[in-house]
Amino acid sequence: MIKPKRLNQGDTVGVIAPASPPDLKNLDKGLSFLESLGLKVKLGVHVKKKHGYLAGNDEERMEDFHQMFQDSEVAAIFCAGGGYGTGRILSTIDYATVKANPKIFWGYSDITSLHTAIRQETGLVTFHGPMLCSDVGKEDFDEESKKMFQQLFQPEVVHYDERLSPLEVIGEGEASGEVVGGNLSLLVNTMGTPYEIDTKGKLLFIEDVGEQPYRLDSFFNQLKLAGKLEDAAGIILGDFSGTETEKTKETLSLAQVYEDYFSRLKKPVLAGFKIGHCLPHYSIPFGTDAVLSSHKKSLMIQPGVY
Structure with missing residues:
Protein backbone atom coordinates (compact mmCIF):
# COMPACT_ATOMS: atom_id res chain seq x y z
CA MET A 1 0.00 0.00 0.00
CA ILE A 2 1.27 3.47 -0.94
CA LYS A 3 -0.56 6.40 0.62
CA PRO A 4 -0.27 9.77 -1.14
CA LYS A 5 0.84 12.86 0.76
CA ARG A 6 -1.89 15.09 2.19
CA LEU A 7 -2.79 18.42 0.61
CA ASN A 8 -1.91 21.80 2.05
CA GLN A 9 -3.46 25.13 1.20
CA GLY A 10 -1.52 26.70 -1.64
CA ASP A 11 -0.82 23.35 -3.32
CA THR A 12 -1.35 22.96 -7.06
CA VAL A 13 -3.75 20.26 -8.22
CA GLY A 14 -4.29 18.94 -11.73
CA VAL A 15 -7.56 18.34 -13.57
CA ILE A 16 -7.92 15.78 -16.37
CA ALA A 17 -10.80 14.36 -18.44
CA PRO A 18 -9.93 10.69 -19.08
CA ALA A 19 -13.44 9.75 -20.19
CA SER A 20 -16.21 11.82 -21.84
CA PRO A 21 -16.10 15.57 -22.61
CA PRO A 22 -16.97 17.68 -19.53
CA ASP A 23 -19.69 20.32 -19.45
CA LEU A 24 -17.45 23.39 -19.45
CA LYS A 25 -19.85 25.61 -17.51
CA ASN A 26 -20.12 23.07 -14.71
CA LEU A 27 -16.39 22.44 -14.89
CA ASP A 28 -15.68 26.11 -14.23
CA LYS A 29 -17.83 25.93 -11.09
CA GLY A 30 -15.96 22.80 -10.00
CA LEU A 31 -12.62 24.56 -10.47
CA SER A 32 -13.89 27.48 -8.38
CA PHE A 33 -14.71 25.02 -5.61
CA LEU A 34 -11.15 23.68 -5.60
CA GLU A 35 -9.85 27.25 -5.44
CA SER A 36 -12.18 27.90 -2.48
CA LEU A 37 -10.28 25.13 -0.66
CA GLY A 38 -7.12 27.18 -1.03
CA LEU A 39 -5.77 25.20 -3.99
CA LYS A 40 -4.26 26.31 -7.26
CA VAL A 41 -5.57 24.55 -10.36
CA LYS A 42 -3.72 23.35 -13.46
CA LEU A 43 -5.83 22.06 -16.36
CA GLY A 44 -4.69 19.24 -18.58
CA VAL A 45 -3.85 20.45 -22.08
CA HIS A 46 -6.61 18.38 -23.69
CA VAL A 47 -9.38 18.67 -21.08
CA LYS A 48 -11.64 20.80 -23.31
CA LYS A 49 -11.22 18.71 -26.46
CA LYS A 50 -13.92 16.50 -27.99
CA HIS A 51 -13.54 13.35 -30.03
CA GLY A 52 -17.07 12.05 -30.43
CA TYR A 53 -18.09 10.73 -27.00
CA LEU A 54 -14.51 11.07 -25.74
CA ALA A 55 -12.64 14.05 -24.28
CA GLY A 56 -9.99 13.93 -26.96
CA ASN A 57 -8.56 10.82 -28.58
CA ASP A 58 -6.88 8.09 -26.56
CA GLU A 59 -3.40 9.53 -27.04
CA GLU A 60 -4.47 13.00 -25.88
CA ARG A 61 -6.26 11.77 -22.79
CA MET A 62 -3.32 9.52 -21.96
CA GLU A 63 -0.91 12.43 -22.41
CA ASP A 64 -2.79 14.49 -19.82
CA PHE A 65 -2.86 11.54 -17.42
CA HIS A 66 0.88 10.96 -17.65
CA GLN A 67 1.74 14.65 -17.60
CA MET A 68 -0.10 15.22 -14.33
CA PHE A 69 1.64 12.32 -12.61
CA GLN A 70 5.02 13.45 -13.93
CA ASP A 71 4.54 17.10 -12.92
CA SER A 72 6.31 17.59 -9.58
CA GLU A 73 4.25 20.72 -8.88
CA VAL A 74 0.96 18.78 -8.97
CA ALA A 75 -0.03 17.33 -5.58
CA ALA A 76 -3.35 15.76 -6.59
CA ILE A 77 -5.28 14.82 -9.72
CA PHE A 78 -9.03 15.32 -9.98
CA CYS A 79 -11.15 13.90 -12.79
CA ALA A 80 -13.49 16.37 -14.49
CA GLY A 81 -16.19 13.79 -15.15
CA GLY A 82 -17.04 10.26 -16.15
CA GLY A 83 -19.17 8.89 -18.95
CA TYR A 84 -17.06 6.52 -21.01
CA GLY A 85 -13.47 6.06 -22.09
CA THR A 86 -11.07 5.16 -19.29
CA GLY A 87 -11.09 1.47 -20.17
CA ARG A 88 -9.59 2.32 -23.56
CA ILE A 89 -6.34 3.60 -22.03
CA LEU A 90 -5.64 1.00 -19.33
CA SER A 91 -3.19 -1.02 -21.41
CA THR A 92 -1.10 2.02 -22.39
CA ILE A 93 -0.64 3.57 -18.95
CA ASP A 94 2.96 3.75 -17.72
CA TYR A 95 2.31 2.33 -14.26
CA ALA A 96 5.96 2.69 -13.30
CA THR A 97 5.57 6.46 -13.67
CA VAL A 98 2.47 6.41 -11.46
CA LYS A 99 4.25 4.37 -8.79
CA ALA A 100 7.30 6.64 -8.87
CA ASN A 101 5.12 9.75 -8.46
CA PRO A 102 2.40 8.81 -5.94
CA LYS A 103 -0.22 11.50 -5.45
CA ILE A 104 -3.92 11.85 -4.71
CA PHE A 105 -6.14 10.57 -7.53
CA TRP A 106 -9.89 11.33 -7.24
CA GLY A 107 -13.00 10.35 -9.20
CA TYR A 108 -15.67 7.65 -9.60
CA SER A 109 -18.13 6.05 -12.05
CA ASP A 110 -16.16 5.40 -15.29
CA ILE A 111 -13.01 6.19 -13.29
CA THR A 112 -13.54 2.79 -11.60
CA SER A 113 -11.35 1.21 -14.28
CA LEU A 114 -8.47 3.50 -13.35
CA HIS A 115 -8.94 2.95 -9.60
CA THR A 116 -8.63 -0.81 -10.01
CA ALA A 117 -5.75 -0.76 -12.47
CA ILE A 118 -3.71 1.82 -10.55
CA ARG A 119 -4.14 0.06 -7.21
CA GLN A 120 -3.39 -3.43 -8.50
CA GLU A 121 -0.43 -2.36 -10.64
CA THR A 122 1.15 0.11 -8.20
CA GLY A 123 -0.39 -0.21 -4.72
CA LEU A 124 -1.38 3.46 -4.70
CA VAL A 125 -4.38 4.41 -2.56
CA THR A 126 -6.97 6.34 -4.62
CA PHE A 127 -10.22 8.14 -3.77
CA HIS A 128 -13.79 7.41 -4.84
CA GLY A 129 -15.46 10.81 -4.78
CA PRO A 130 -17.60 13.37 -6.66
CA MET A 131 -16.27 14.81 -9.89
CA LEU A 132 -15.88 18.46 -10.78
CA CYS A 133 -18.19 18.66 -13.76
CA SER A 134 -20.88 16.05 -13.16
CA ASP A 135 -21.24 16.67 -9.40
CA VAL A 136 -19.35 19.55 -7.79
CA GLY A 137 -20.25 22.02 -10.52
CA LYS A 138 -24.00 21.49 -10.22
CA GLU A 139 -26.30 23.78 -8.26
CA ASP A 140 -27.55 21.05 -5.92
CA PHE A 141 -24.10 19.89 -4.75
CA ASP A 142 -24.51 19.79 -0.97
CA GLU A 143 -22.46 20.72 2.08
CA GLU A 144 -22.08 17.16 3.35
CA SER A 145 -20.45 16.11 0.09
CA LYS A 146 -18.18 19.16 0.16
CA LYS A 147 -16.97 18.29 3.66
CA MET A 148 -15.60 14.96 2.45
CA PHE A 149 -12.80 16.74 0.56
CA GLN A 150 -11.29 17.62 3.94
CA GLN A 151 -9.95 14.07 4.30
CA LEU A 152 -7.36 15.07 1.69
CA PHE A 153 -5.93 17.77 3.98
CA GLN A 154 -5.79 15.83 7.23
CA PRO A 155 -5.57 12.04 7.78
CA GLU A 156 -8.87 10.97 9.29
CA VAL A 157 -10.83 7.76 9.68
CA LEU A 164 -25.33 9.25 7.88
CA SER A 165 -28.04 7.04 6.35
CA PRO A 166 -30.19 4.01 7.24
CA LEU A 167 -28.25 0.77 6.68
CA GLU A 168 -29.78 -2.63 5.93
CA VAL A 169 -28.09 -5.83 7.09
CA ILE A 170 -28.29 -8.51 4.41
CA GLY A 171 -25.46 -10.72 5.71
CA GLU A 172 -24.31 -11.00 9.32
CA GLY A 173 -20.76 -10.78 10.56
CA GLU A 174 -17.70 -8.58 10.90
CA ALA A 175 -14.74 -8.50 8.53
CA SER A 176 -11.66 -6.44 7.82
CA GLY A 177 -9.73 -5.82 4.64
CA GLU A 178 -8.90 -3.23 2.02
CA VAL A 179 -11.86 -1.47 0.41
CA VAL A 180 -11.92 -2.04 -3.37
CA GLY A 181 -14.49 -1.76 -6.14
CA GLY A 182 -16.57 1.00 -7.64
CA ASN A 183 -19.16 1.09 -10.40
CA LEU A 184 -20.67 -2.37 -10.90
CA SER A 185 -20.98 -2.29 -14.69
CA LEU A 186 -17.38 -1.09 -15.04
CA LEU A 187 -16.13 -3.88 -12.78
CA VAL A 188 -17.95 -6.41 -14.94
CA ASN A 189 -16.50 -4.87 -18.13
CA THR A 190 -12.96 -5.71 -17.02
CA MET A 191 -13.66 -9.38 -16.25
CA GLY A 192 -11.31 -11.64 -18.19
CA THR A 193 -8.77 -8.83 -18.70
CA PRO A 194 -5.45 -8.12 -16.96
CA TYR A 195 -7.35 -5.44 -14.98
CA GLU A 196 -9.99 -7.74 -13.52
CA ILE A 197 -10.60 -6.83 -9.90
CA ASP A 198 -9.04 -8.95 -7.17
CA THR A 199 -11.51 -9.29 -4.28
CA LYS A 200 -9.78 -12.00 -2.25
CA GLY A 201 -9.86 -10.97 1.40
CA LYS A 202 -11.11 -7.51 0.42
CA LEU A 203 -14.23 -5.50 1.28
CA LEU A 204 -15.95 -5.14 -2.08
CA PHE A 205 -17.81 -1.87 -2.62
CA ILE A 206 -20.27 -1.64 -5.52
CA GLU A 207 -22.70 0.99 -6.82
CA ASP A 208 -24.49 1.83 -10.07
CA VAL A 209 -27.08 4.15 -11.57
CA GLY A 210 -30.01 3.81 -13.96
CA GLU A 211 -29.88 0.02 -14.26
CA GLN A 212 -33.05 -2.06 -13.98
CA PRO A 213 -33.10 -4.98 -11.53
CA TYR A 214 -32.62 -7.60 -14.27
CA ARG A 215 -29.47 -5.83 -15.44
CA LEU A 216 -28.09 -5.64 -11.90
CA ASP A 217 -29.00 -9.31 -11.52
CA SER A 218 -26.87 -10.15 -14.56
CA PHE A 219 -23.92 -8.15 -13.20
CA PHE A 220 -24.15 -9.75 -9.75
CA ASN A 221 -24.41 -13.16 -11.40
CA GLN A 222 -21.22 -12.59 -13.36
CA LEU A 223 -19.37 -11.58 -10.20
CA LYS A 224 -20.77 -14.67 -8.48
CA LEU A 225 -19.77 -17.06 -11.28
CA ALA A 226 -16.29 -15.51 -11.36
CA GLY A 227 -15.88 -16.16 -7.64
CA LYS A 228 -15.64 -12.46 -6.77
CA LEU A 229 -18.45 -12.52 -4.19
CA GLU A 230 -17.15 -15.68 -2.53
CA ASP A 231 -13.59 -14.34 -2.41
CA ALA A 232 -14.58 -11.05 -0.78
CA ALA A 233 -14.41 -10.71 3.01
CA GLY A 234 -17.52 -8.52 2.98
CA ILE A 235 -19.79 -6.56 0.65
CA ILE A 236 -20.57 -2.83 0.83
CA LEU A 237 -23.63 -1.93 -1.27
CA GLY A 238 -23.66 1.75 -2.19
CA ASP A 239 -26.29 3.78 -3.98
CA PHE A 240 -28.30 2.20 -6.81
CA SER A 241 -30.48 5.09 -7.90
CA GLY A 242 -32.86 4.91 -10.85
CA THR A 243 -33.31 1.13 -10.67
CA GLU A 244 -37.05 0.90 -9.98
CA THR A 245 -38.49 1.69 -13.42
CA GLU A 246 -41.74 0.77 -15.13
CA LYS A 247 -40.09 -0.26 -18.39
CA THR A 248 -40.55 -3.92 -17.48
CA LYS A 249 -43.86 -4.83 -15.88
CA GLU A 250 -42.70 -8.23 -14.66
CA THR A 251 -39.72 -7.66 -12.42
CA LEU A 252 -38.04 -8.48 -9.16
CA SER A 253 -37.39 -5.70 -6.71
CA LEU A 254 -33.84 -4.61 -5.97
CA ALA A 255 -34.33 -6.02 -2.45
CA GLN A 256 -35.16 -9.44 -3.91
CA VAL A 257 -32.07 -9.36 -6.10
CA TYR A 258 -29.96 -8.47 -3.08
CA GLU A 259 -31.49 -11.38 -1.17
CA ASP A 260 -30.74 -13.87 -3.94
CA TYR A 261 -27.06 -12.97 -4.24
CA PHE A 262 -25.94 -11.81 -0.80
CA SER A 263 -28.06 -13.30 2.00
CA ARG A 264 -26.35 -16.72 2.00
CA LEU A 265 -22.73 -15.62 1.70
CA LYS A 266 -21.96 -16.04 5.43
CA LYS A 267 -20.15 -12.72 5.60
CA PRO A 268 -21.11 -9.11 6.40
CA VAL A 269 -23.19 -7.50 3.66
CA LEU A 270 -24.68 -4.06 4.31
CA ALA A 271 -26.74 -1.91 1.96
CA GLY A 272 -27.79 1.74 1.99
CA PHE A 273 -24.47 3.57 1.87
CA LYS A 274 -24.80 6.99 0.21
CA ILE A 275 -21.75 6.44 -1.91
CA GLY A 276 -22.16 6.73 -5.66
CA HIS A 277 -24.45 8.65 -8.01
CA CYS A 278 -26.33 10.34 -5.19
CA LEU A 279 -26.48 13.29 -2.81
CA PRO A 280 -25.02 13.47 -0.34
CA HIS A 281 -22.09 11.57 -1.82
CA TYR A 282 -19.73 10.36 0.89
CA SER A 283 -16.19 9.98 -0.44
CA ILE A 284 -13.95 7.08 0.58
CA PRO A 285 -10.38 5.92 -0.06
CA PHE A 286 -9.76 2.67 -1.94
CA GLY A 287 -6.91 0.42 -0.83
CA THR A 288 -6.75 1.25 2.88
CA ASP A 289 -7.73 -1.12 5.68
CA ALA A 290 -11.32 -1.05 6.90
CA VAL A 291 -13.76 -2.91 9.13
CA LEU A 292 -17.34 -3.71 8.10
CA SER A 293 -19.67 -4.79 10.92
CA SER A 294 -23.28 -5.89 10.72
CA HIS A 295 -23.55 -5.86 14.53
CA LYS A 296 -22.53 -2.19 14.77
CA LYS A 297 -24.01 -1.34 11.37
CA SER A 298 -20.85 0.50 10.55
CA LEU A 299 -17.94 0.85 8.16
CA MET A 300 -14.63 2.21 9.47
CA ILE A 301 -12.00 3.07 6.84
CA GLN A 302 -8.46 4.13 7.67
CA PRO A 303 -7.13 7.43 6.25
CA GLY A 304 -6.07 7.57 2.62
CA VAL A 305 -3.32 10.17 3.02
CA TYR A 306 -0.35 10.62 5.35
Whole structure:
Protein backbone atom coordinates (compact mmCIF):
# COMPACT_ATOMS: atom_id res chain seq x y z
CA MET A 1 0.00 0.00 0.00
CA ILE A 2 1.27 3.47 -0.94
CA LYS A 3 -0.56 6.40 0.62
CA PRO A 4 -0.27 9.77 -1.14
CA LYS A 5 0.84 12.86 0.76
CA ARG A 6 -1.89 15.09 2.19
CA LEU A 7 -2.79 18.42 0.61
CA ASN A 8 -1.91 21.80 2.05
CA GLN A 9 -3.46 25.13 1.20
CA GLY A 10 -1.52 26.70 -1.64
CA ASP A 11 -0.82 23.35 -3.32
CA THR A 12 -1.35 22.96 -7.06
CA VAL A 13 -3.75 20.26 -8.22
CA GLY A 14 -4.29 18.94 -11.73
CA VAL A 15 -7.56 18.34 -13.57
CA ILE A 16 -7.92 15.78 -16.37
CA ALA A 17 -10.80 14.36 -18.44
CA PRO A 18 -9.93 10.69 -19.08
CA ALA A 19 -13.44 9.75 -20.19
CA SER A 20 -16.21 11.82 -21.84
CA PRO A 21 -16.10 15.57 -22.61
CA PRO A 22 -16.97 17.68 -19.53
CA ASP A 23 -19.69 20.32 -19.45
CA LEU A 24 -17.45 23.39 -19.45
CA LYS A 25 -19.85 25.61 -17.51
CA ASN A 26 -20.12 23.07 -14.71
CA LEU A 27 -16.39 22.44 -14.89
CA ASP A 28 -15.68 26.11 -14.23
CA LYS A 29 -17.83 25.93 -11.09
CA GLY A 30 -15.96 22.80 -10.00
CA LEU A 31 -12.62 24.56 -10.47
CA SER A 32 -13.89 27.48 -8.38
CA PHE A 33 -14.71 25.02 -5.61
CA LEU A 34 -11.15 23.68 -5.60
CA GLU A 35 -9.85 27.25 -5.44
CA SER A 36 -12.18 27.90 -2.48
CA LEU A 37 -10.28 25.13 -0.66
CA GLY A 38 -7.12 27.18 -1.03
CA LEU A 39 -5.77 25.20 -3.99
CA LYS A 40 -4.26 26.31 -7.26
CA VAL A 41 -5.57 24.55 -10.36
CA LYS A 42 -3.72 23.35 -13.46
CA LEU A 43 -5.83 22.06 -16.36
CA GLY A 44 -4.69 19.24 -18.58
CA VAL A 45 -3.85 20.45 -22.08
CA HIS A 46 -6.61 18.38 -23.69
CA VAL A 47 -9.38 18.67 -21.08
CA LYS A 48 -11.64 20.80 -23.31
CA LYS A 49 -11.22 18.71 -26.46
CA LYS A 50 -13.92 16.50 -27.99
CA HIS A 51 -13.54 13.35 -30.03
CA GLY A 52 -17.07 12.05 -30.43
CA TYR A 53 -18.09 10.73 -27.00
CA LEU A 54 -14.51 11.07 -25.74
CA ALA A 55 -12.64 14.05 -24.28
CA GLY A 56 -9.99 13.93 -26.96
CA ASN A 57 -8.56 10.82 -28.58
CA ASP A 58 -6.88 8.09 -26.56
CA GLU A 59 -3.40 9.53 -27.04
CA GLU A 60 -4.47 13.00 -25.88
CA ARG A 61 -6.26 11.77 -22.79
CA MET A 62 -3.32 9.52 -21.96
CA GLU A 63 -0.91 12.43 -22.41
CA ASP A 64 -2.79 14.49 -19.82
CA PHE A 65 -2.86 11.54 -17.42
CA HIS A 66 0.88 10.96 -17.65
CA GLN A 67 1.74 14.65 -17.60
CA MET A 68 -0.10 15.22 -14.33
CA PHE A 69 1.64 12.32 -12.61
CA GLN A 70 5.02 13.45 -13.93
CA ASP A 71 4.54 17.10 -12.92
CA SER A 72 6.31 17.59 -9.58
CA GLU A 73 4.25 20.72 -8.88
CA VAL A 74 0.96 18.78 -8.97
CA ALA A 75 -0.03 17.33 -5.58
CA ALA A 76 -3.35 15.76 -6.59
CA ILE A 77 -5.28 14.82 -9.72
CA PHE A 78 -9.03 15.32 -9.98
CA CYS A 79 -11.15 13.90 -12.79
CA ALA A 80 -13.49 16.37 -14.49
CA GLY A 81 -16.19 13.79 -15.15
CA GLY A 82 -17.04 10.26 -16.15
CA GLY A 83 -19.17 8.89 -18.95
CA TYR A 84 -17.06 6.52 -21.01
CA GLY A 85 -13.47 6.06 -22.09
CA THR A 86 -11.07 5.16 -19.29
CA GLY A 87 -11.09 1.47 -20.17
CA ARG A 88 -9.59 2.32 -23.56
CA ILE A 89 -6.34 3.60 -22.03
CA LEU A 90 -5.64 1.00 -19.33
CA SER A 91 -3.19 -1.02 -21.41
CA THR A 92 -1.10 2.02 -22.39
CA ILE A 93 -0.64 3.57 -18.95
CA ASP A 94 2.96 3.75 -17.72
CA TYR A 95 2.31 2.33 -14.26
CA ALA A 96 5.96 2.69 -13.30
CA THR A 97 5.57 6.46 -13.67
CA VAL A 98 2.47 6.41 -11.46
CA LYS A 99 4.25 4.37 -8.79
CA ALA A 100 7.30 6.64 -8.87
CA ASN A 101 5.12 9.75 -8.46
CA PRO A 102 2.40 8.81 -5.94
CA LYS A 103 -0.22 11.50 -5.45
CA ILE A 104 -3.92 11.85 -4.71
CA PHE A 105 -6.14 10.57 -7.53
CA TRP A 106 -9.89 11.33 -7.24
CA GLY A 107 -13.00 10.35 -9.20
CA TYR A 108 -15.67 7.65 -9.60
CA SER A 109 -18.13 6.05 -12.05
CA ASP A 110 -16.16 5.40 -15.29
CA ILE A 111 -13.01 6.19 -13.29
CA THR A 112 -13.54 2.79 -11.60
CA SER A 113 -11.35 1.21 -14.28
CA LEU A 114 -8.47 3.50 -13.35
CA HIS A 115 -8.94 2.95 -9.60
CA THR A 116 -8.63 -0.81 -10.01
CA ALA A 117 -5.75 -0.76 -12.47
CA ILE A 118 -3.71 1.82 -10.55
CA ARG A 119 -4.14 0.06 -7.21
CA GLN A 120 -3.39 -3.43 -8.50
CA GLU A 121 -0.43 -2.36 -10.64
CA THR A 122 1.15 0.11 -8.20
CA GLY A 123 -0.39 -0.21 -4.72
CA LEU A 124 -1.38 3.46 -4.70
CA VAL A 125 -4.38 4.41 -2.56
CA THR A 126 -6.97 6.34 -4.62
CA PHE A 127 -10.22 8.14 -3.77
CA HIS A 128 -13.79 7.41 -4.84
CA GLY A 129 -15.46 10.81 -4.78
CA PRO A 130 -17.60 13.37 -6.66
CA MET A 131 -16.27 14.81 -9.89
CA LEU A 132 -15.88 18.46 -10.78
CA CYS A 133 -18.19 18.66 -13.76
CA SER A 134 -20.88 16.05 -13.16
CA ASP A 135 -21.24 16.67 -9.40
CA VAL A 136 -19.35 19.55 -7.79
CA GLY A 137 -20.25 22.02 -10.52
CA LYS A 138 -24.00 21.49 -10.22
CA GLU A 139 -26.30 23.78 -8.26
CA ASP A 140 -27.55 21.05 -5.92
CA PHE A 141 -24.10 19.89 -4.75
CA ASP A 142 -24.51 19.79 -0.97
CA GLU A 143 -22.46 20.72 2.08
CA GLU A 144 -22.08 17.16 3.35
CA SER A 145 -20.45 16.11 0.09
CA LYS A 146 -18.18 19.16 0.16
CA LYS A 147 -16.97 18.29 3.66
CA MET A 148 -15.60 14.96 2.45
CA PHE A 149 -12.80 16.74 0.56
CA GLN A 150 -11.29 17.62 3.94
CA GLN A 151 -9.95 14.07 4.30
CA LEU A 152 -7.36 15.07 1.69
CA PHE A 153 -5.93 17.77 3.98
CA GLN A 154 -5.79 15.83 7.23
CA PRO A 155 -5.57 12.04 7.78
CA GLU A 156 -8.87 10.97 9.29
CA VAL A 157 -10.83 7.76 9.68
CA VAL A 158 -13.99 7.62 7.59
CA HIS A 159 -16.66 6.41 10.01
CA TYR A 160 -19.92 5.51 8.28
CA ASP A 161 -22.87 4.42 10.40
CA GLU A 162 -26.61 5.12 10.60
CA ARG A 163 -26.00 8.70 11.60
CA LEU A 164 -25.33 9.25 7.88
CA SER A 165 -28.04 7.04 6.35
CA PRO A 166 -30.19 4.01 7.24
CA LEU A 167 -28.25 0.77 6.68
CA GLU A 168 -29.78 -2.63 5.93
CA VAL A 169 -28.09 -5.83 7.09
CA ILE A 170 -28.29 -8.51 4.41
CA GLY A 171 -25.46 -10.72 5.71
CA GLU A 172 -24.31 -11.00 9.32
CA GLY A 173 -20.76 -10.78 10.56
CA GLU A 174 -17.70 -8.58 10.90
CA ALA A 175 -14.74 -8.50 8.53
CA SER A 176 -11.66 -6.44 7.82
CA GLY A 177 -9.73 -5.82 4.64
CA GLU A 178 -8.90 -3.23 2.02
CA VAL A 179 -11.86 -1.47 0.41
CA VAL A 180 -11.92 -2.04 -3.37
CA GLY A 181 -14.49 -1.76 -6.14
CA GLY A 182 -16.57 1.00 -7.64
CA ASN A 183 -19.16 1.09 -10.40
CA LEU A 184 -20.67 -2.37 -10.90
CA SER A 185 -20.98 -2.29 -14.69
CA LEU A 186 -17.38 -1.09 -15.04
CA LEU A 187 -16.13 -3.88 -12.78
CA VAL A 188 -17.95 -6.41 -14.94
CA ASN A 189 -16.50 -4.87 -18.13
CA THR A 190 -12.96 -5.71 -17.02
CA MET A 191 -13.66 -9.38 -16.25
CA GLY A 192 -11.31 -11.64 -18.19
CA THR A 193 -8.77 -8.83 -18.70
CA PRO A 194 -5.45 -8.12 -16.96
CA TYR A 195 -7.35 -5.44 -14.98
CA GLU A 196 -9.99 -7.74 -13.52
CA ILE A 197 -10.60 -6.83 -9.90
CA ASP A 198 -9.04 -8.95 -7.17
CA THR A 199 -11.51 -9.29 -4.28
CA LYS A 200 -9.78 -12.00 -2.25
CA GLY A 201 -9.86 -10.97 1.40
CA LYS A 202 -11.11 -7.51 0.42
CA LEU A 203 -14.23 -5.50 1.28
CA LEU A 204 -15.95 -5.14 -2.08
CA PHE A 205 -17.81 -1.87 -2.62
CA ILE A 206 -20.27 -1.64 -5.52
CA GLU A 207 -22.70 0.99 -6.82
CA ASP A 208 -24.49 1.83 -10.07
CA VAL A 209 -27.08 4.15 -11.57
CA GLY A 210 -30.01 3.81 -13.96
CA GLU A 211 -29.88 0.02 -14.26
CA GLN A 212 -33.05 -2.06 -13.98
CA PRO A 213 -33.10 -4.98 -11.53
CA TYR A 214 -32.62 -7.60 -14.27
CA ARG A 215 -29.47 -5.83 -15.44
CA LEU A 216 -28.09 -5.64 -11.90
CA ASP A 217 -29.00 -9.31 -11.52
CA SER A 218 -26.87 -10.15 -14.56
CA PHE A 219 -23.92 -8.15 -13.20
CA PHE A 220 -24.15 -9.75 -9.75
CA ASN A 221 -24.41 -13.16 -11.40
CA GLN A 222 -21.22 -12.59 -13.36
CA LEU A 223 -19.37 -11.58 -10.20
CA LYS A 224 -20.77 -14.67 -8.48
CA LEU A 225 -19.77 -17.06 -11.28
CA ALA A 226 -16.29 -15.51 -11.36
CA GLY A 227 -15.88 -16.16 -7.64
CA LYS A 228 -15.64 -12.46 -6.77
CA LEU A 229 -18.45 -12.52 -4.19
CA GLU A 230 -17.15 -15.68 -2.53
CA ASP A 231 -13.59 -14.34 -2.41
CA ALA A 232 -14.58 -11.05 -0.78
CA ALA A 233 -14.41 -10.71 3.01
CA GLY A 234 -17.52 -8.52 2.98
CA ILE A 235 -19.79 -6.56 0.65
CA ILE A 236 -20.57 -2.83 0.83
CA LEU A 237 -23.63 -1.93 -1.27
CA GLY A 238 -23.66 1.75 -2.19
CA ASP A 239 -26.29 3.78 -3.98
CA PHE A 240 -28.30 2.20 -6.81
CA SER A 241 -30.48 5.09 -7.90
CA GLY A 242 -32.86 4.91 -10.85
CA THR A 243 -33.31 1.13 -10.67
CA GLU A 244 -37.05 0.90 -9.98
CA THR A 245 -38.49 1.69 -13.42
CA GLU A 246 -41.74 0.77 -15.13
CA LYS A 247 -40.09 -0.26 -18.39
CA THR A 248 -40.55 -3.92 -17.48
CA LYS A 249 -43.86 -4.83 -15.88
CA GLU A 250 -42.70 -8.23 -14.66
CA THR A 251 -39.72 -7.66 -12.42
CA LEU A 252 -38.04 -8.48 -9.16
CA SER A 253 -37.39 -5.70 -6.71
CA LEU A 254 -33.84 -4.61 -5.97
CA ALA A 255 -34.33 -6.02 -2.45
CA GLN A 256 -35.16 -9.44 -3.91
CA VAL A 257 -32.07 -9.36 -6.10
CA TYR A 258 -29.96 -8.47 -3.08
CA GLU A 259 -31.49 -11.38 -1.17
CA ASP A 260 -30.74 -13.87 -3.94
CA TYR A 261 -27.06 -12.97 -4.24
CA PHE A 262 -25.94 -11.81 -0.80
CA SER A 263 -28.06 -13.30 2.00
CA ARG A 264 -26.35 -16.72 2.00
CA LEU A 265 -22.73 -15.62 1.70
CA LYS A 266 -21.96 -16.04 5.43
CA LYS A 267 -20.15 -12.72 5.60
CA PRO A 268 -21.11 -9.11 6.40
CA VAL A 269 -23.19 -7.50 3.66
CA LEU A 270 -24.68 -4.06 4.31
CA ALA A 271 -26.74 -1.91 1.96
CA GLY A 272 -27.79 1.74 1.99
CA PHE A 273 -24.47 3.57 1.87
CA LYS A 274 -24.80 6.99 0.21
CA ILE A 275 -21.75 6.44 -1.91
CA GLY A 276 -22.16 6.73 -5.66
CA HIS A 277 -24.45 8.65 -8.01
CA CYS A 278 -26.33 10.34 -5.19
CA LEU A 279 -26.48 13.29 -2.81
CA PRO A 280 -25.02 13.47 -0.34
CA HIS A 281 -22.09 11.57 -1.82
CA TYR A 282 -19.73 10.36 0.89
CA SER A 283 -16.19 9.98 -0.44
CA ILE A 284 -13.95 7.08 0.58
CA PRO A 285 -10.38 5.92 -0.06
CA PHE A 286 -9.76 2.67 -1.94
CA GLY A 287 -6.91 0.42 -0.83
CA THR A 288 -6.75 1.25 2.88
CA ASP A 289 -7.73 -1.12 5.68
CA ALA A 290 -11.32 -1.05 6.90
CA VAL A 291 -13.76 -2.91 9.13
CA LEU A 292 -17.34 -3.71 8.10
CA SER A 293 -19.67 -4.79 10.92
CA SER A 294 -23.28 -5.89 10.72
CA HIS A 295 -23.55 -5.86 14.53
CA LYS A 296 -22.53 -2.19 14.77
CA LYS A 297 -24.01 -1.34 11.37
CA SER A 298 -20.85 0.50 10.55
CA LEU A 299 -17.94 0.85 8.16
CA MET A 300 -14.63 2.21 9.47
CA ILE A 301 -12.00 3.07 6.84
CA GLN A 302 -8.46 4.13 7.67
CA PRO A 303 -7.13 7.43 6.25
CA GLY A 304 -6.07 7.57 2.62
CA VAL A 305 -3.32 10.17 3.02
CA TYR A 306 -0.35 10.62 5.35
